[in-house]
Amino acid sequence: MNAILYVVTDSFYVRALGGVDTDRVAIHRDKVVLDATKAAQRAGVRIGMSLAEARATSSAVRFVTYRREDYSAAREAWLDVCVEFANRIEPAEDHAAFLDLSEHPDPQEVASILIHRLGSSSRAAIAKNKWLARLAVETHGTPCGRIPFIEDSRGFLASLPIAHLRPVDSKTRERLEFLGYRTIGAVAEAPPTALKGHFGLEANRICEAARGGVSEPVQATYPPDSLSVRRHFTGGCADREVLFRGIAMLARQAAAELVARDRVGQSLRLIVVLEEGDPIVVARRWSKPLQSAQGIIAALNSMWAEFEQSAVEPAYSENHVQCVRLWLTQLERAPVRQRSLGVYGLKEIDDSVHAVSQIGQALPPGAIVRASEVPESRRRRVLRVWRDATGWH
Numbered sequence: 263m264n265a266i267l268y269v270v271t272d273s274f275y276v277r278a279l280g281g282v283d284t285d286r287v288a289i290h291r292d293k294v295v296l297d298a299t300k301a302a303q304r305a306g307v308r309i310g311m312s313l314a315e316a317r318a319t320s321s322a323v324r325f326v327t328y329r330r331e332d333y334s335a336a337r338e339a340w341l342d343v344c345v346e347f348a349n350r351i352e353p354a355e356d357h358a359a360f361l362d363l364s365e366h367p368d369p370q371e372v373a374s375i376l377i378h379r380l381g382s383s384s385r386a387a388i389a390k391n392k393w394l395a396r397l398a399v400e401t402h403g404t405p406c407g408r409i410p411f412i413e414d415s416r417g418f419l420a421s422l423p424i425a426h427l428r429p430v431d432s433k434t435r436e437r438l439e440f441l442g443y444r445t446i447g448a449v450a451e452a453p454p455t456a457l458k459g460h461f462g463l464e465a466n467r468i469c470e471a472a473r474g475g476v477s478e479p480v481q482a483t484y485p486p487d488s489l490s491v492r493r494h495f496t497g498g499c500a501d502r503e504v505l506f507r508g509i510a511m512l513a514r515q516a517a518a519e520l521v522a523r524d525r526v527g528q529s530l531r532l533i534v535v536l537e538e539g540d541p542i543v544v545a546r547r548w549s550k551p552l553q554s555a556q557g558i559i560a561a562l563n564s565m566w567a568e569f570e571q572s573a574v575e576p577a578y579s580e581n582h583v584q585c586v587r588l589w590l591t592q593l594e595r596a597p598v599r600q601r602s603l604g605v606y607g608l609k610e611i612d613d614s615v616h617a618v619s620q621i622g623q624a625l626p627p628g629a630i631v632r633a634s635e636v637p638e639s640r641r642r643r644v645l646r647v648w649r650d651a652t653g654w655h
Contacts, residue, residue: 264362265364265388266392267361267395268387269384271380271381272357273297274297275296275333275356276289277383285302293313305320313325337353344376345484349362349490353484354396360395390415391478393428394419394474401426419472424446424449434464449468449472450472488589489519489523489525489593492587495586498537509562509586510555513588517558520596526553527592530548530588532565532586533587534585537582537584546561546568
């Protein structure tokens with residue numbers, strides 16, 4: 263089952279600028295208040311308020327214009343923590359991101375550990391797709407405690423107002439409300455034929471969204487120019503052969519994604535998570551770019567030997583391996599190579615002509631003819647003339 267985590271770090275912008283709660287500071291972007299300290303909020307400034315209204319509300323608040331470069335270090339700091347927990351990370355804003363936790367056996371436990379690492383100012387929720395996870399944070403996400411996992415999507419949406427049906431555009435939502443659909447549950451229970459009469463083909467998307475559908479995969483856009491795949495071993499693994507089979511599967515998975523992206527990588531990290539103690543990381547930069555499964559497997563065999571040397575020999579006799587992760591960084595576009603000219607070389611042509619002449623000497627004259635010299639039958643010639651004269655095929 264898909265498990266998409268949406269994480270929000272509250273007060274990110276004021277904290278990134280070094281603001282404290284006693285300062286009356288607000289950050290604005292596109293003439294809207296993006297973030298504000300508690301002192302600024304007590305002065306009447308609200309997040310989401312227009313800049314003009316906020317200025318009119320309080321003259322004691324200092325308004326700072328948002329600049330993306332001011333938050334790059336803070337953004338990378340908290341996203342780098344997320345990299346330890348998920349292969350696919352898609353930042354939504356400087357302060358929010360989607361993480362695909364579908365590969366984890368217990369996504370809620372992993373999410374709780376992540377939120378603990380990020381701090382009490384973070385909120386999160388898990389759902390089967392991105393828009394539900396974001397909506398769950400806004401309606402159910404809490405700064406502490408067990409992370410909510412919305413498994414019953416239809417039940418979660420049933421009582422929410424139609425304005426939260428975000429996979430459909432605002433005009434469609436307004437029209438649904440005009441037609442009497444006040445909640446998403448009412449739309450989910452409506453006969454599809456009734457919706458088709460008003461919305462045509464768009465009714466299919468409306469019905470799917472009202473039942474918690476409309477999924478979009480999490481795009482692996484952070485870290486940029488990188489690829490990460492991992493394999494978990496339920497209960498741990500101490501069998502060297504099983505571990506090697508799992509690593510070979512990871513190599514094939516990584517190679518397939520590299521080919522799909524048209525990328526190659528030279529910097530490879532092997533991260534081995536043991537049952538006890540800190541993970542062991544082996545990093546190496548290879549002289550030749552890696553893209554094929556065979557090349558990645560060969561590199562990993564060498565790195566695995568280095569891993570065994572860095573741990574107690576053998577590394578997994580008593581301390582079982584819980585997870586193995588491959589992380590390719592600094593990906594580059596694959597070089598374009600011309601594999602062949604698409605025609606026979608001169609040597610091959612010379613060899614074929616010589617072979618035909620040798621065979622022709624052992625056969626009667628005319629036994630071997632070129633395809634272009636084979637006479638066309640009278641019927642074909644008549645049909646061709648007829649076609650050219652009448653246009654008939």
